[in-house]
Amino acid sequence: MSIDDMALSPTQRSTVRRGRARARLVRAELADVLASARICHLGVVIDGAPRVLPTVYGVDLEGPDRGGTLYLHGSVAARSLVVAPDADICVTVTTVDGLVLARSGFHHSMNYRSAVVLGRPRLVTDAAERGRALDAIVDQVIPGRSQHLRAHTKKELAATVVLALALYEASVKTRDGGPVDDDVDIEADRVWAGVVPIGEWVGVAEPADNLGSCVNQPAHVSALCSASPGRG
Incomplete structure (x- = not known):
């Protein structure tokens, strides 16, 4: 089965319930969200308390894990990465495309693309995969950059932990278009409404x-x- 043939939200906990109309079920849209950003947020429980940390990431849609692979990396001293393989984690990626200005505060919104990936990551120990993962992380930030760099040193590799998270259990939500106002506010015609595009x-x-x-x-x-x- 190819990645495009898999259901995007195959489990109960990755099925969108709130705002179902904004859920996307095509895995190509997951790839679009992951390609659109440079920063993700890693959610992990440490000492019984949740922590959500911003970090860079890399993606291999044809990676060895079910549905493809999302890679994370950091210092071997980073507890968020050290404890992660022993429990489920959550990785979110969001890109804001527009500010939706409505005629009331209640209906203000944003146009966005957002992905949530759940699962228990594995520690990457294979030398070849570690190299590919670190290159993917560099190229996520600046496409094509990794091929211009020198090879990683043994000291650098020894100081770095790399985790792999399957892209199988994931959900995507998006919003586009203009404001959705109440008829009474539209008829009053007193407040400017529209969309302000925004991006990096x-x-x-x-x-x-x-x-x-x-x-x-x-x-x-x-x-x-x-x-x-x-x-x-």
């Missing part, structure tokens, strides 16, 4: 102060900068 911006790349004059800006950095309209 990428500025002009600034070379390091100690960069040699013979090292030119690579194509993947130029592509990243040119792909954004910038902040104006």
Whole structure:
């Protein structure tokens, strides 16, 4: 069975109940959400208390885990990663595409794409998979970056823990379109309503102060900068 043939929300706890009309059942939309962001939030219980921590991540839709693989990494001293393989975790990814301004505070909203992935991660110990995972995490932040970097050193690898989470148990919710106002507010026609698009911006790349004059800006950095309209 291919990843696209799997149900997006195959379990009770990953089935959207609130706002079902905004649930998406196509796994391609999960891939879209995961590709749209650079930061996820990891939810894990430590010493009986929940913690939600922002972190970078990587994705391999054809990875070895059921439904594909989401990779997390960090210091071997990070308790959030050390305790994670012993219990279920929750990873969320959200991209905000627009601010929805309605005629009342109650109906204000956002246009967004959001994914929730649940499961018990595994510790990645295979050297080849660890390398692919760390490259995927770098490329999630800056596409194409990993192939330009030197290899990881043994010291760096020894200081890093890598976790893999199956993408099988996941849900996606999205919202798009304009405000949904009450008829009485629309008829009153006294308050401006609409959508303000919003998103990340990428500025002009600034070379390091100690960069040699013979090292030119690579194509993947130029592509990243040119792909954004910038902040104006």
